Amino acid sequence: MSCGGTSRSLVLMTDLSHSQRLRALRTVLAEQDFDGFIIPHADAHQNEFLPPNAERLAWLTGFAGSAGSAAVLAEPAAIFVDGRYTLQVRDQVDGADYAYRHSVTAPMDDWLRENLLPKARLAFDPWLHTQTQRERLERAVKDVGAALVPVMDNPVDAVWENRPGEPLTPIVPHPEQFSGLRSAAKRADLAASLGANALDAVVLTQPDSIAWLLNVRGNDVDHTPLPLSFAIAHADGRFDWFVAPEKLSDALAQHLGSEISIHGPDALGGELGGLAQKRVWVCPNSAAAWIFDRLMAGEATIARGPDPVTLSKAIKNEIELAGTRAAHLRDGVALVGFLHWLSEAAPGGGVDELGAAAKLAAFRAPGEHFRDLSFGTISGSGPNGAIVHYRVTEESNRVLGASELYLVDSGAQYLDGTTDVTRTVAIGAPSAEMQDRFTRVLKGHIGLATLRFPEGTTGTQIDALARQSLWQAGLDYDHGTGHGVGSYLGVHEGPQRISKVGAGTALQPGMIVSNEPGYYKEGVFGIRIENLVAVSPATDIAGGERAMLGFETLTLAPIDRGLIVTSLLNPDERDWLDAYHARVREEVGGLLTGAAHDWLVAATAPLEND
């Protein structure tokens, strides 16, 4: 457990098989008089990337995907994964130990209703479930007359020998040169909004919210530069930060100033319990059930609402926007270098997926302010490109073959901005089908890139514009069209999204989202075209009556002209593509010389009429 006073069990074992681990867990559960236990893929912060000590699901079952959960009863057990992982889970998890279930169409609460006996005592770790998730489990457990019991010591940890320790990386200031706004000003805004809502305090459990608020960064998880911590912000301006002292330095203390009260993580429970009679804002969809229990035990009045920092953080200020433009230009130089290299190296059959990903990383690494990749590169050729969340391994690695498509989705963390870009490239001559599909995806991408929409419009309302051309051909793709992106923070952040459902937040100027329609022909090829865009006012509309918004495209890299059927584009779409390419040529090309520059000039030439 990443916080909250776990004590390591004294059970010592040599390295066990996954079946042995399951047996050992069941023994511990029986000793503690529990009939079952839930193991989600989660840490105490609901982080996207987990620290190694929170990888309990992988340790117990062998399943290495980024989302899932298991339920272990004395008999039976089941593992729940979504459509991305239905194949992978069969490779990695023994079907004799765990029944495979689809987490959406056959969710855990239904399985519990089928398998829990009346009066059973089902344990759960209240640090690893949000309050909303706990309440859903509770309904199922109550329906069958069983009980859901929080455990203070996670039973998996009792049997996990050599479990890694808590990550304790140094926390560093994130200078105003990049953040654009002093922490004191951000905290004053937050305190004012608490006051305006007649609330006394807000509990912050999302590390990126706290990192943004304090203008600090860390390295406790992969790819997202955040330190794990908790905080309580008070309406009177006080700010309690709960963070491991090993991660702090004198320089940081100076950066933070005297207004921040620093506590060890173990002090959180006591402080929550001390909020008696206070009105406390807390987010049921991100805060652990443990937080709610402590607040209720302390007789605080809970006001449920979304983490208020999430929206403030999503709306980038002018300094952050300038930073992301600079980072994207730098990223464009690396991408063009890579695409040029690929155009020469791949057609001969000398490039494989692992090699391409490494080469792209090598092009990025020398960039100013470069710190890390923003996620593990998706480098998929041919059929591997059709696997939406593909991660190349030594086993899956394949050479980029002739007449195949190669899809590369990658990004970087620069001090001044986070990038995320996907390009799909034909190796040799593409088929007419590939070109038709690519052009339809491109039409969707341009549909969003050129869209104007009134203030108040949400991502769900505009998602179809990216799909329309595919729909007309009886096609679609099974992922969202866009996700929010942070400023040297998470490559996935809320609250804004562009997707069929669940994107109910209005898009507002300063928000960064991806624009990434795709098409996937299973077992054959995959296509995705992804640029990041910033929401911006559309002030250039003659005769317009309403305040309108649009998107400023941030990503700068050529789109493979060899995959475009020009006759399928209308004149406005051609104009957009040519203008975008001219901009890439001018801005990125100005920083290149020699063969790479020559290649870029050719790759960004205007479309010819078919």
Add this chain to the structure above:
Amino acid sequence: MSCGGTSRSLVLMTDLSHSQRLRALRTVLAEQDFDGFIIPHADAHQNEFLPPNAERLAWLTGFAGSAGSAAVLAEPAAIFVDGRYTLQVRDQVDGADYAYRHSVTAPMDDWLRENLLPKARLAFDPWLHTQTQRERLERAVKDVGAALVPVMDNPVDAVWENRPGEPLTPIVPHPEQFSGLRSAAKRADLAASLGANALDAVVLTQPDSIAWLLNVRGNDVDHTPLPLSFAIAHADGRFDWFVAPEKLSDALAQHLGSEISIHGPDALGGELGGLAQKRVWVCPNSAAAWIFDRLMAGEATIARGPDPVTLSKAIKNEIELAGTRAAHLRDGVALVGFLHWLSEAAPGGGVDELGAAAKLAAFRAPGEHFRDLSFGTISGSGPNGAIVHYRVTEESNRVLGASELYLVDSGAQYLDGTTDVTRTVAIGAPSAEMQDRFTRVLKGHIGLATLRFPEGTTGTQIDALARQSLWQAGLDYDHGTGHGVGSYLGVHEGPQRISKVGAGTALQPGMIVSNEPGYYKEGVFGIRIENLVAVSPATDIAGGERAMLGFETLTLAPIDRGLIVTSLLNPDERDWLDAYHARVREEVGGLLTGAAHDWLVAATAPLEND
């Protein structure tokens, strides 16, 4: 009150002013020791069109709009209306008696928090609020330490002299020739779905659900052929119908058969109370709070869910679809007759809004199976066309002027189908601005008419496609793009809609919706182009991979070619318009002769290139 045992007060008064009515109500409230009362525009069924005896809001305040509510405290009182009625309420309601409030941006619960005193006793009529509405009021009242008290006798009725009686129109069978499915089969499906959900019964409070289920029609409210009634359907197939015996006939009893148990309306409370220990489905968004109170008093287990008949009713069967096509052809003949007449009569200045509406009704009335208009015709010229819910009166009536637009939104109830169509016509020469706006609205209309979309798609997901062309010019319209339509039932029905928010039901084959984008320039002109469309499988997509749906356009009437800027249409849009006009010419034209036929041929000629 429309049911539930109201006793008429003995207070007798001569006709009172609205101020006197308010004083009289306050006197009654004080006598009953109440500090306030809520008067919604609602009846016990949440009908769209209220019977006259439920028009308490209009009687008390003078406000004649279709939505709103008032809150009357000893001091002060307020009336709440939405954006459609902010001007009208000032004309009709005395600001000295009632504060004007916007029902969305300054809703009643906030006003109550501001104005209710602690320990106040606020009365409400539990027949006139849904359970959801009651719970929202309850939160506000509790927040200030006051009490929300249900009253059994509505205090308005105690002071409303000569209040109309309950409507008691005859109920008639709706033959299988039009309904397409026997009531017994519909009821068997409903009983099976109750069994599948482990429920014992469902309470039905929406008269159109019951009319559909029993294949009966009535005339208790304007424009929608439904009888007011309640029902309880049981999982074992029993069916209890609560309906005034005066509305029944021997022929109807024979039509219904012996499986229906008929009770007077007063028996409903007793039957609900008798469902002790049963699991009972009831819809909190349509059923009155009174229903919930009776079920809870009887110790039933309440399962909240949407009225299950609503979705079944929305998915029309083949007979109903054939019926609506026949009705729309008939309606098209009337519309073409009207538009032809208008083209000759209006340019001379001899037509006013009232006259045009009467003429259109006269063209419809002789049609086979015609029974009624489906709503009061919106007949607006020039600036009146920009009022979205305009209803022409003797005072507002104006002559259709030269170089103006005329907007006519109308529909009819035929035994075999319900119609709803809007056409916007230029009287004389339109301005370039009118043509530009009309063409953008048309592009949105065609965008939906030609759209294909995957199964599972909702109205919110596709609404923007109807707005996109307006958005690009900085324009929009402030109403939904489409509403569900019944089969010789409500011209507005759920659950499907096409709108920016709240249209979360998947569009399914057989559903009928309107396709009606618009544009309104306040004080100058209004544009709307409305056809009804039926959702249908799109089976003609070569190479398509997914089950796709599309829309079959039902409405048959020419769209004013003189308002179209052909160069703004792309080739696909031109093709759609020409094909639609060719279809209108062929299908409607085949039933016309003489001058009307000649006019139609010219009005539906292919577009010429600009």
